[in-house]
Amino acid sequence: MTPPARLSAAIEVLADIAGRRRPAADALKDWGLAHRFAGSGDRAAIASLVYDALRRRASAAWIMDDDSPRALVIGMLRLQHGLAAPTIAGLFSGDRFAPEPLSDQERARLTDATLAQAPDHVAGDVPEWVLPALETTFGGALLEELRALGRRAPLDIRINTLKHDREAAMAGLTHLAPATTPHAPNGLRIPIGEDGRGPALHVEPEFLDGWYEIQDEGSQLASLLSGAKPGETVVDLCAGGGGKTLSLAAMMNNDGRLVASDDDPRRLAPIHERLRRAGAKAEIRTPRGGRARTDVLGDLDGAVDRVLVDAPCTGSGTWRRNPDAKWRMRPGALAARVNEQAAVLDRAALLARPGGRITYVTCSLIPEENDGAVTGFLARTCGDFAVVPATDVVAAQKPDLAPFLRFTGHGLQMSPALTGTDGFYVATLERRPAG
Template identity: 75%
Template sequence: MTPAARCSAAIEVLTDIAERRRPAADALKDWGLAHRFAGSGDRAAIASLVYDALRRRASAAWIMGDESPRAVLLGSLRLQQGLAAPTVAALFSGERFAPERLSEAEAGRLASATLDDAPPEVAGDVPEWILPALRDVLGDDLLPELRALGRRAPLDIRVNTLKTDRDAALGILSAYGAAPTPHAAQGLRIPTGADGRGPALHVDPEFLAGWYEIQDEGSQLAASLAGALEGETVVDLCAGGGGKTLALAAATGNRARLIATDGDPRRLAPIHERLRRSGAQAEIRTPRGGRARADVLADLDGTVDRVLVDAPCTGSGTWRRNPDAKWRLRPGSLATRVAEQAQVLDRAGLLARPGGRVVYVTCSLLAEENDGAVARFLQRTGGAFASVDAGTMPGAGALDGLVRRTVHGLQMSPARTGTDGFYVATLEKRS
């Protein structure tokens, strides 16, 4: 496919997303199935165009004075990819498979429109209703942080110390331009191409041998801040695909009793193969459905040294990777997440032994899901738990001046730490 034809395809996908209010990944998959002539390179390029347009949906529409999928793609080509108006015009030529020729108005706006007078929700590309909550957390850094959330995310990996070390992995992956991540002790960052895509690491021999896992540096830091120790009983309560489970196993050298589970058994499906590949040792407890659903952790109540709660959340800290999620977010879905967070925190509290700890993690920038969730848990438990000074978390000192210290925890963010927006708080059980 030509670059112009890829633009036409991106407009088709964006139209599908807008009309059906569906995840971008689903729309892209369906487009690929309906257009099997498109090769993997074409599909990757189209996906990059779509995600870039979603990252800059509001500001691109402002530039073009129009919210249509065509206008959003046009604006994003200028804002996100930095293409000059004549270059965009060459793509929108109206020739075979290319989008219709630019109108005079479109060409004029591409050449001269600016974001100088745009309101913050437009300049920052976020829904207007969520802006006050983000401002409460980000303060004077609001626009720089929102702009950072609008950029492409880096490609980070965590070296699996159960199988190798970072220096050895760095030597092997030097062909990809790998370099150590700024903060995570076992992290490597691999440059991406002009389309925002990195190499196909999932077929790399070292990946298949379990040398490393693809994991954002912020997620790596959150697992490290959890502070799991050898000899402890550790429960990963919302393990999902197992990224942090594997990180905890490596951090303890497989010398902790590690139990992983998730309220949604479907999310646990990838963890078995990942454990096998990595050499990590963990007991997987998969809940069963139905009315007679049993609590698979009941025998552990009051005995666990450390409970990691990687809580379900809005994912507002991951909008670099999932830009369509911010436009589908509604106040009702935030309320649902808050209720789910209360449920998993309460369950974690029952698991912890006296003196044990609950480590609460989200990939959210919203205080209601972070300090708010912790404060409500502390109130519900009536003094049975106390928040631990975030500065005493393992490795927190190295992040001083970068993370935001909150009332109960610490907040990472793209502009300050170069990571997704992870929040971490530790709670200790008094009795």
């Protein structure tokens, strides 16, 4: 497919997303099934155009004074890809498979319109209702952070130190042209192309041999800040597919007791194969569904050294990767996540032994899910737990990371502009000794 034909396809997919109010991934999949002549490169390029248009949905609509799919693509080409009006006009030629030529109004908007007078939620491309929460998190750095949140995310991997150290792995992965991640001690960053595509890492022989896992640097750092050590009893309470479980196993060097569970049994399905591939050891405790549901962790209550709570959240910190999610999120979803966070923190409290610690993690930038959740937990536990200062946690685990973090009332916040990662929050809570 030619570049103009790919633009036409992206406009078609965006129209489907808007018309049926559906996730971008579903619309892209259906488009691919209906247009089997499109190769994998075409589909990837179209997906990149669609996601870039969603990243700049509000600002592109402002620039073009129009929120139609066509207008979003035109505005995105200027704002996200930096193309000049004549270049865009050349792509919108009206030739075979190309979009219709630009109108006089479209040309004028491309030439003259700016974001100088746009409100912050438009200039930063976020829903207006969530802006006050983000202002609380970022303060004077709001627009800088929102612009960073609108860029494409890097492609990071975590070297599995159960098999190789980073230096040895890097020497064996030269064909991927990796660079070390700025902060995570076992991370590598893999270059991506102008179309946003990286190599198919999941089919590389080294991946199949367990050398590495695909994991954002922020997620790697969140695991590191748990401080898990060999010989400890550690529970990954919201393990999902097992990304942080694998990190914990490597930190513990397979020495100790690592238990992974999740309230949704379906999310645990990939973990068994991932553990096998990595050579990692963990007990998987899968709850039963339906009326026969039982607590599969009750025997560990009061005996766990560290509980990692990678809590369900809005995912606002991952909008670089999932730009359509920010436009589909509603205030009611935030309230539901806050309730779920309270429930999982309360379950973690039962597991922690006296002196044991809970590491509470979200991939959220919204204070209600972060410091707010910790404040509620401290009130419910009536003095049984205390916050471990995040400055102390960082000093113990990764002191050189401190300048790249925002320290909050109870924890720390990573962010795209300051840390260069997805937006992760981490807080540490310690059960006070009995008596």
